[in-house]
Amino acid sequence: MPEINRHKNDKSNKPPIDAAALLAWYDNNARALPWRVSPADRARGVAPNPYFVWLSEIMLQQTTVPTVGKYFAAFTSRWPTVQDLAAADRDDVLKEWAGLGYYARARNLHACANMVVDEFGGDFPQTAAELMNLPGIGPYTSAAIAAICYDQQVAVVDGNVDRVVARFTALDQPVRDAKPFVKSFVQQSVPKRAGDFAQSLMDLGATICAPKRANCLICPIAENCQGTKTADPTNFPVMPAKKQKPKRAGHAFVVENAKGEIWLQQRPEKGLLAAMTEVPGSEWHKLAEIKSDTIPEPEFPIRGEWRNCGSIEHVFTHFALTLTVWKLNSDEAPTQKGWWSKKQNLDAEALPTVFKKVLAKTFEE
């Protein structure tokens, strides 16, 4: 019989997570979060609100809990139900989202709310497989909603859980290369209280097995943890070799009129930061393609005494951007389609962070 070639991180080699010990810890230490039902209330039969859980999970993608708190409060006070959000104007949703980044999420949020209302009568589907068919809901979010709201026994693996499992199993490769292993390792431990288990692992990663320190002495799952037996468990997860992000550069043109208003315009409906608000600007040149560290001279949209205000840096997921910021005082509109916006109203515009940085640069003058 041929020898079975086992993966070096085969889960059969690793003792599982003690779900009972973890849940006992969670019962006394769960973080109080506005979208969460406490373990005590859950035991009394209080059900989580799927709209709140879904909204928070979409917001938490790439964003921290403290940042999400105020956005969650603003969204749920303005749109308390999924029906309210579905009926909202998409531009209002984008404006309320401004600053959270990854704006495709906001557009999908609105599309998803509409689908839940139109096709499911306002009730979210209850299984991860069905939830996956909704806009903006991927494998992680579908599992999180199904587990937290409906106790479906599925593995929920976010960044915190990745780290806990990497340490717990002393994973000897970067997590991004071992995703199936991490998921199946968690899956084998998921108990009936699947929602509380998912949240307990997230809380453990956020508080005890934290990114920069591992407080193993008070960890409820220390007994079977392989990482705590090593010299320093925070050496896990093993980091992948760093790749430098490609660089792009361009110009941004800020025009202010005599009334103290700024000229803004809408970005195209498709592509990066689609349908968001911006100031006029040049193409964002890929520096590798133009084989230069400097960018072509600016082609100003209107004539005038343009002042160079310096530059700003912004890092997107796939590239790092440098924009040279130019300012002109003029009553002439620099582009055909756009609008003047009072400086004091700029917070209400759907301006992504990169353009907030551009405007802040001109206000330093």
Ligand code: SF4
């Ligand atoms: S024992 Fe330490 S390293 Fe292991 S899971 Fe707990 S805090 Fe993390």
